[in-house]
Amino acid sequence: MNLRVFDLSFRYKIPLWGSVLIAVVALILTLSFMFQAYDNLKRDMLAHSDNLGRVLVKTLYTPMLHDDVWRAYEIVRSPFSEAATATSFRAEGLVLLDAAHTVFVSSQPDTWSMRAHLTQLGPTYAALNEKLKTAPEAATVLVEADDVILLALPMIADEVGIGHLLLVHPAGFYWPRFRQLAWRALLITSLVLSVLLPINWYWGRRMAAPVGRLVKRMEALGKHDTSSSLSQDYPYRDELGRLFQAYERMQLEMTEKAMLEQRMVKADRLAALGRLSAGIAHEINNPLGGLITSVDTIKLHAAPDPVLDRFLPYLERGLTQIRDIVAALLVETRGRSRPLNAQDIEDVHTLLAQEAKKRNTDWSWDNRAGDTSHLPATLVRQVLINLVLNGLQAAGDGGHVSVRCVETGIGLELEVENNGAEIPAELMKHLFEPFTGLNEEGHGLGLWVTHQIVEQLKGHIEVASRDGCTRFSVKLPNGDSACPPNASA
Amino acid sequence: MQRREFIALLALLFSPFSRAAGNATPLRIGLTPTLLHERHTLLAEWKAYLEPRLGRPVTFVLRDSYRDTMDLIRQQRLDAAWLSDYPYVLMQPWVRLLATPLKDARPYYRSYLIVPARDQRSRSIADLEGKVFAYADPYSHTGYLFPRHTLTALGKSPKTFFGRTFFTWSHRKAIEAVAQHLADGAAVESYIWDGLAREEPRLTGATRIVNRSQEFGFPPLVALKKLPEKTFQKLRQVLLDMQHDAQGRAILAKLHLDGFVTGDPALYAEVERMAQAAARQEAEIP
Numbered sequence: 105m106n107l108r109v110f111d112l113s114f115r116y117k118i119p120l121w122g123s124v125l126i127a128v129v130a131l132i133l134t135l136s137f138m139f140q141a142y143d144n145l146k147r148d149m150l151a152h153s154d155n156l157g158r159v160l161v162k163t164l165y166t167p168m169l170h171d172d173v174w175r176a177y178e179i180v181r182s183p184f185s186e187a188a189t190a191t192s193f194r195a196e197g198l199v200l201l202d203a204a205h206t207v208f209v210s211s212q213p214d215t216w217s218m219r220a221h222l223t224q225l226g227p228t229y230a231a232l233n234e235k236l237k238t239a240p241e242a243a244t245v246l247v248e249a250d251d252v253i254l255l256a257l258p259m260i261a262d263e264v265g266i267g268h269l270l271l272v273h274p275a276g277f278y279w280p281r282f283r284q285l286a287w288r289a290l291l292i293t294s295l296v297l298s299v300l301l302p303i304n305w306y307w308g309r310r311m312a313a314p315v316g317r318l319v320k321r322m323e324a325l326g327k328h329d330t331s332s333s334l335s336q337d338y339p340y341r342d343e344l345g346r347l348f349q350a351y352e353r354m355q356l357e358m359t360e361k362a363m364l365e366q367r368m369v370k371a372d373r374l375a376a377l378g379r380l381s382a383g384i385a386h387e388i389n390n391p392l393g394g395l396i397t398s399v400d401t402i403k404l405h406a407a408p409d410p411v412l413d414r415f416l417p418y419l420e421r422g423l424t425q426i427r428d429i430v431a432a433l434l435v436e437t438r439g440r441s442r443p444l445n446a447q448d449i450e451d452v453h454t455l456l457a458q459e460a461k462k463r464n465t466d467w468s469w470d471n472r473a474g475d476t477s478h479l480p481a482t483l484v485r486q487v488l489i490n491l492v493l494n495g496l497q498a499a500g501d502g503g504h505v506s507v508r509c510v511e512t513g514i515g516l517e518l519e520v521e522n523n524g525a526e527i528p529a530e531l532m533k534h535l536f537e538p539f540t541g542l543n544e545e546g547h548g549l550g551l552w553v554t555h556q557i558v559e560q561l562k563g564h565i566e567v568a569s570r571d572g573c574t575r576f577s578v579k580l581p582n583g584d585s586a587c588p589p590n591a592s593a
Numbered sequence: 594m595q596r597r598e599f600i601a602l603l604a605l606l607f608s609p610f611s612r613a614a615g616n617a618t619p620l621r622i623g624l625t626p627t628l629l630h631e632r633h634t635l636l637a638e639w640k641a642y643l644e645p646r647l648g649r650p651v652t653f654v655l656r657d658s659y660r661d662t663m664d665l666i667r668q669q670r671l672d673a674a675w676l677s678d679y680p681y682v683l684m685q686p687w688v689r690l691l692a693t694p695l696k697d698a699r700p701y702y703r704s705y706l707i708v709p710a711r712d713q714r715s716r717s718i719a720d721l722e723g724k725v726f727a728y729a730d731p732y733s734h735t736g737y738l739f740p741r742h743t744l745t746a747l748g749k750s751p752k753t754f755f756g757r758t759f760f761t762w763s764h765r766k767a768i769e770a771v772a773q774h775l776a777d778g779a780a781v782e783s784y785i786w787d788g789l790a791r792e793e794p795r796l797t798g799a800t801r802i803v804n805r806s807q808e809f810g811f812p813p814l815v816a817l818k819k820l821p822e823k824t825f826q827k828l829r830q831v832l833l834d835m836q837h838d839a840q841g842r843a844i845l846a847k848l849h850l851d852g853f854v855t856g857d858p859a860l861y862a863e864v865e866r867m868a869q870a871a872a873r874q875e876a877e878i879p
Contacts, residue, residue, distance in 0.1 A: 174760060214774050
């Protein structure tokens, strides 16, 4: 059961604990105030009685000394007249005692009759009697009992005690005043609570809400939740704000790392594939050269033979096809080539115009290449041709392809975009691997060759396929000059 | 002619100099607390009644105890006074009887022995032995002399009979003392008790009359012997005439009196006897 409370969401826990804290503090403050007030009130009211008693004592000397009972009676009656009862004087009665502790006169003769000795008035009065006997003559004596509180003020005339004025208070004489005070304190406390509790609740919820969102985000980590930014929702620079920023940074780094790893794995695989295919191609190339030479020799020197005439062309075509494929696998960048100029790009445009027309594909061509590039014209043209052909093929009948070619100063940027079908995610993983072509028409080496060329030119190729748009971007740096500008022009 | 008289009258009333020209020394009348204490409106009315008829200003001199008024008489600082009968007999060397009020058409009053209403047991003063007793004034007849005289007649010593005695210095307060149970008994003037019974029945209702005494001569108005005969006669005549005009009757009604008569010193023979007995007794006790 305890755990249930501690398991509660911060949304409830923070306001709840805050409320408990506020309530406890308010309660403690109120109680301590009331405790203090209770003490003070009792003391004040006794002090008030004491003061009034002292005033009365002064006026009572003469009647007492002159044995003037009636005058003394009028004086002790005066606080109980109708006009005086409204004051905070709460004594029940006044009793004037003579030196022998018998009643000289009292405000209520029925209760404290004249000539009655203290011991005859009840146990509390008897206790007072004992106390008065031992107390110094000039001392004020207080006796508290369950039923009554007695305050005896000495009457001293010329250093001789002539009696005492006894103020009789009912035991709970300060209760009505205290109840009034306590009621007011409770009212103020509940007012304060009614203001503080809603503020606390609102503040607590506000504090808890971002933490709750952070928790949700962390629980959804790796599920590619790209909902609104935490640090944007919480724009403050406190610990929470910094935590959110750190979390976002961490998340970003993790994503980048994952992508990097993915790319590295892909690059490694492609490199391995490249080495493997190049190795195989070289191994095939040597016997292939012999085979082709042999076929040529047979064609030139062998006697005519119907069987040979019939099958030699098959052999020759097959060997040529093998050579083509091997040549494609052996992407050779070290070949002699002149540097690229703007016209080379335009040539591709002209070359492929017929193809576009045949496919009934709409296209746009934006050529901003300069003549200052060091890049080898042949390879760049090959890359561009491969990408545009792919694009035209993907866009299909009535589709659109846009081609952009920009000289950036540090290199060349090629961008080919088509609005055909998106590349499926599964295919995307192996896109640049050989024999995984986008269609059944080619031999599946177009993109592989493109990738190999870009890699060898130390460039970078990226593909994005989403929202009905597939874009290949290639960045080729100028830095490593495959050939000096216009070297072989 | 009429106008000149009117102005003269105004001058007579308001100018101290015009009075000084005539007989302008105020006539000083002493009052004891018994009768008219704290009834200033009534006194003002009475003063306004007396002044034009006497042709001179009147000053009422109030004192808190009988003794104070008696001292004023001894010192010749009054011209007349309204005394209780006991002080009258004591003051005889200095005063002579001026007038005696009529109560219920008779010049008498009594002493009432009262106890708290809750005391249904006491039947006479003898039942109050050892109790607290309130005296009105040591020079009061009904409130002091008479109850003590009664005790003496019963063979008791007034000094030891009661457990505790005190003076309230007025009959009204003696009634209050009994009503509030401060005292177990008191002796008071019938005139005061009856007046209060009409005006404050709750106060007298808290008391019970145990015993009514025989009749005594009503507290008289006296004049000092030094007062000139002419003035004495004029003052006496004004008092006697009060019951014959409406204004005078109105004041008498407020005083709960029917009028004044010349009075006879014989009315006070009884109290004189008691006073002498008391004086003898005082002298006997060492």
